[in-house]
Amino acid sequence: MSVVTDPKTGLIDGPVHDRLAALSRARGWYGWAGYAAPSVLDTVEFEYFALRNQCALFDISPMHKYRLTGPDATAVLNRLVTRDVTRIRPGRVGYAVWCDEEGMVIDDGTLFRLGAQDWRLCCQEPMLTWLIEAAWGFDAEVRDESDTLAGLALQGPTAFAVLEAAGWDVAALRPFDHAGLGEVMISRTGFTGDLGYEIWMPWADATAVWDRLWAAGGPWGLRAIGYAALNIARIEAGFLTAGVDFQPVHATERLHRGKTPFELGLGRMVDMTKGHFNGRRALAKARPRSLLMRVDVEGFKPAQGALVYHRKRREVGHVTSGVWSPTAKRNIALAHVALPWATRTPPDLWAEIYTLEEGRWDTRMARLTPVEGAFFAPQRARATPPGRT
Amino acid sequence: MSRFDAIVIGGGINGLVAAAVLGRRGRSVCLLERSDRLGGMAGAEGAYPRMAHLLYNLGPLVRKDIGLGARDWPFRTVALPTVALNPGGAHVRIDGTEARFVDGRPHPDAAAYRALVTRLGGYGALLRRLAEAPPPGGDAAWTDPAALKQMLRLGGFGRALRQMGKAEMRGFLKVLLSNAYDLILDELPDGPLAGALAADAVRGLAMGPRSPGTVFSLVYRHGHGGTVSLPVGGMAAVVAALAEAARAAGATIRTGTAAARLLCEGDRVIGVETGAGEVLMASRVLSSAAPLATARMAGLDRFDIEASRRMRLIRARGTVAKINLRLSALPRIDGLPDDLLGARLLLAPSAEAVETAFNPAKYRQMSDEPILEALLPGVTDPAQDAGGAVALSIIAQYAPSDLAGGWTDAARDRLLAAVVGRLAAVAPDLPGLVAGAEVLCPDRIEAETGAPGGHWHHAELGLDQLLTIRPANGLGHYAMGLAGLYLCGAATHPGGDVMGLSGRNAALAALGDGP
Numbered sequence: 017m018s019v020v021t022d023p024k025t026g027l028i029d030g031p032v033h034d035r036l037a038a039l040s041r042a043r044g045w046y047g048w049a050g051y052a053a054p055s056v057l058d059t060v061e062f063e064y065f066a067l068r069n070q071c072a073l074f075d076i077s078p079m080h081k082y083r084l085t086g087p088d089a090t091a092v093l094n095r096l097v098t099r100d101v102t103r104i105r106p107g108r109v110g111y112a113v114w115c116d117e118e119g120m121v122i123d124d125g126t127l128f129r130l131g132a133q134d135w136r137l138c139c140q141e142p143m144l145t146w147l148i149e150a151a152w153g154f155d156a157e158v159r160d161e162s163d164t165l166a167g168l169a170l171q172g173p174t175a176f177a178v179l180e181a182a183g184w185d186v187a188a189l190r191p192f193d194h195a196g197l198g199e200v201m202i203s204r205t206g207f208t209g210d211l212g213y214e215i216w217m218p219w220a221d222a223t224a225v226w227d228r229l230w231a232a233g234g235p236w237g238l239r240a241i242g243y244a245a246l247n248i249a250r251i252e253a254g255f256l257t258a259g260v261d262f263q264p265v266h267a268t269e270r271l272h273r274g275k276t277p278f279e280l281g282l283g284r285m286v287d288m289t290k291g292h293f294n295g296r297r298a299l300a301k302a303r304p305r306s307l308l309m310r311v312d313v314e315g316f317k318p319a320q321g322a323l324v325y326h327r328k329r330r331e332v333g334h335v336t337s338g339v340w341s342p343t344a345k346r347n348i349a350l351a352h353v354a355l356p357w358a359t360r361t362p363p364d365l366w367a368e369i370y371t372l373e374e375g376r377w378d379t380r381m382a383r384l385t386p387v388e389g390a391f392f393a394p395q396r397a398r399a400t401p402p403g404r405t
Numbered sequence: 406m407s408r409f410d411a412i413v414i415g416g417g418i419n420g421l422v423a424a425a426v427l428g429r430r431g432r433s434v435c436l437l438e439r440s441d442r443l444g445g446m447a448g449a450e451g452a453y454p455r456m457a458h459l460l461y462n463l464g465p466l467v468r469k470d471i472g473l474g475a476r477d478w479p480f481r482t483v484a485l486p487t488v489a490l491n492p493g494g495a496h497v498r499i500d501g502t503e504a505r506f507v508d509g510r511p512h513p514d515a516a517a518y519r520a521l522v523t524r525l526g527g528y529g530a531l532l533r534r535l536a537e538a539p540p541p542g543g544d545a546a547w548t549d550p551a552a553l554k555q556m557l558r559l560g561g562f563g564r565a566l567r568q569m570g571k572a573e574m575r576g577f578l579k580v581l582l583s584n585a586y587d588l589i590l591d592e593l594p595d596g597p598l599a600g601a602l603a604a605d606a607v608r609g610l611a612m613g614p615r616s617p618g619t620v621f622s623l624v625y626r627h628g629h630g631g632t633v634s635l636p637v638g639g640m641a642a643v644v645a646a647l648a649e650a651a652r653a654a655g656a657t658i659r660t661g662t663a664a665a666r667l668l669c670e671g672d673r674v675i676g677v678e679t680g681a682g683e684v685l686m687a688s689r690v691l692s693s694a695a696p697l698a699t700a701r702m703a704g705l706d707r708f709d710i711e712a713s714r715r716m717r718l719i720r721a722r723g724t725v726a727k728i729n730l731r732l733s734a735l736p737r738i739d740g741l742p743d744d745l746l747g748a749r750l751l752l753a754p755s756a757e758a759v760e761t762a763f764n765p766a767k768y769r770q771m772s773d774e775p776i777l778e779a780l781l782p783g784v785t786d787p788a789q790d791a792g793g794a795v796a797l798s799i800i801a802q803y804a805p806s807d808l809a810g811g812w813t814d815a816a817r818d819r820l821l822a823a824v825v826g827r828l829a830a831v832a833p834d835l836p837g838l839v840a841g842a843e844v845l846c847p848d849r850i851e852a853e854t855g856a857p858g859g860h861w862h863h864a865e866l867g868l869d870q871l872l873t874i875r876p877a878n879g880l881g882h883y884a885m886g887l888a889g890l891y892l893c894g895a896a897t898h899p900g901g902d903v904m905g906l907s908g909r910n911a912a913l914a915a916l917g918d919g920p
Contacts, residue, residue: 117711291707
């Protein structure tokens with residue numbers, strides 16, 4: 017169910033396209049849900065280091081956003097996702113995954129509880145028809161806010177200071193809190209594993225909000241960034257990208273391309289005690305076939321796309337995301353590895369990395385060392401009130 | 406609060422059979438019927454038939470499993486000949502495989518008809534192996550005794566298929582999924598004889614004889630030799646016999662008691678709350694209500710989103726209206742000897758006419774010239790005439806459940822006029838004899854029985870809703886996902902037609918015990 021862009025229409029402008037276009041020295045655009053989104057505005061290195069050392073502004077408006085309201089809205093969501101959403105209090109945001117009847121992950125996203133029966137779901141894949149299907153027979157309304165609600169991600173150690181300078185006091189927001197501040201809603205959420213906020217506002221207000229942040233951000237090293245820099249940060253944080261680290265099952269055509277939450281390392285997101293939810297019966301019976309592992313890759317060549325071998329002989333998986341982490345100073349990757357090889361000790365897993373150096377292809381076997389937890393998880397991401405630098 | 410091993414929801418044919426089968430296997434059973442009358446679509450006030458009026462496929466297998474022994478049903482049945490009426494021409498009398506004109510003259514197509522019907526009977530015997538058993542497949546490991554049994558049965562089906570001989574097997578597989586119209590007209594010239602077969606192929610279905618899959622439904626109808634019989638004492642006698650069997654097996658039958666809610670604990674059903682708020686506990690609940698209605702009683706949130714979508718999309722577009730006329734005297738039918746007045750009278754002058762009658766139904770209109778199956782039950786069984794009046798029981802097709810504008814009084818009157826007008830073509834004195842009429846359109850049938858769309862089989866017998874995918878993918882094995890909850894109505898394999906096999910198979914499935 018990926019978004020198909022009509023070639024006649026081409027990519028369309030997002031809410032802050034004017035600002036992005038003016039900053040785009042690299043002129044690198046890619047299609048994100050039909051919108052022209054920057055992959056790079058300046059250089060990946062500048063943008064990445066701004067994100068990790070100062071702060072960065074990234075337009076997340078192309079994300080799909082859905083509003084669920086009505087007396088049964090909470091029941092519908094609890095039927096949809098694998099975690100118990102009643103434990104997400106109003107004013108809080110929760111990460112969630114949802115599965116098809118076979119327990120295969122359809123997508124993941126964040127759930128904003130705006131009121132007792134008022135929710136917003138933000139996710140990567142188009143989900144309107146599925147949500148309508150989930151809500152059928154329930155007293156709940158599903159509204160697609162994808163092209164009416166804009167979002168800007170302000171991420172990095174000085175993000176709090178920028179908001180403060182812009183006149184928004186978010187000192188009291190703990191991670192995964194959200195609050196309305198005048199015309200905008202600000203949540204302490206993000207896709208970088210660092211201190212960061214997401215600012216949500218009506219589509220038409222996005223440029224004004226951008227300008228307000230931009231004016232305040234100068235002294236704090238604020239930079240606009242594209243997806244390439246963000247992607248490094250999210251791999252460091254160990255976050256998954258739909259379509260890369262797992263195949264959203266509704267978008268697959270081949271059999272058995274789906275993964276269960278357990279196989280994606282998201283077992284903690286599955287609450288088998290909360291009552292029925294979609295795919296529960298299948299998940300109760302499911303035995304994991306593989307595991308999505310975080311691994312440290314020997315050497316410095318990114319292992320993106322490499323096949324994974326056990327004892328350099330048996331092919332047991334592949335790397336879905338691999339990158340040199342400038343902050344962790346490690347060559348890191350996420351890899352699907354079949355069981356039982358994923359859990360053997362010693363692991364004896366190897367990535368076969370293809371390299372192209374000035375016209376010469378080569379392969380090398382790089383040892384993979386499993387890593388527990390995120391590659392990068394700074395204290396400052398959790399401190400409340402947050403620091404300014 | 407009472408406690409049972411099993412609760413059966415719905416006291417139609419399948420519900421009664423399920424209760425009897427469970428009771429016979431030593432389970433304590435309580436059957437809940439929301440109306441005051443048992444029988445569902447086969448139910449009747451007194452002997453006079455109301456909806457269903459004849460038996461096609463009520464087989465000895467059900468009788469054995471509900472404990473009525475190997476002998477016979479406790480009611481008498483009279484096999485009826487079929488008369489294919491031919492307005493303005495010679496009517497054709499059909500007895501099983503034999504066709505001749507009603508005046509005794511041989512029919513020129515008798516041999517072709519015999520060959521075709523014999524062939525259909527052969528296919529029917531083959532398909533019956535599949536119909537009587539729960540549909541193949543399922544999650545069980547192949548070493549599981551039930552799965553092993555199933556494989557043997559499938560093996561038996563394959564062997565029987567092979568034993569047909571190569572040419573015949575090829576023919577079977579070639580026609581099985583195709584349309585009845587082509588099959589019939591390949592062998593017979595179009596006319597009342599072909600029309601009778603075409604009408605039988607589509608009765609109760611939202612299909613015309615040219616629709617793919619109608620060969621299957623024709624074979625289905627001929628699954629037990631194609632004999633049509635009238636129960637003496639009416640459908641009420643059939644229902645009474647089944648209810649008696651259930652009671653004899655120890656089942657408690659409660660009419661006027663609707664199941665309002667299914668009580669669940671964790672991922673299993675633990676009982677039923679009635680409309681009056683009474684709680685009945687049971688570890689198994691078998692529902693002959695529609696799948697979606699059953700799911701709603703438990704709460705849709707107990708079912709996967711895909712499952713509720715499939716239940717919502719089950720095709721159940723009823724196309725049959727039941728018209729019960731009271732006549733002041735027996736009608737005279739031109740060219741029909743009096744001794745054949747008690748026959749099953751089919752007014753389907755040709756296969757073409759059946760298809761033509763279907764055309765308006767595609768666009769939510771009723772047929773201008775409906776196809777009729779008419780019966781004067783009192784001729785054979787005087788008890789079935791209502792209070793001095795002659796009963797004429799008519800199944801009229803097509804009267805789609807989703808009629809544009811709805812089934813208003815005017816629409817019902819129009820249908821009645823069309824039906825009476827049609828009959829007047831063969832029985833000119835009939836309109837003058839009508840002393841009373843009851844028109845049961847699909848909306849009424851649905852309201853009274855709960856069958857979605859007032860559909861005969863609760864779910865269309867289409868190729869997309871058969872066997873393992875009847876009534877829908879994932880529901881093909883009577884279980885509904887929620888542990889302890891089973892479907893036992895006609896929506897499940899093999900379907901309706903006053904057959905009881907759905908109820909029997911569901912009961913066996915609930916017992917965790919393949920046949």
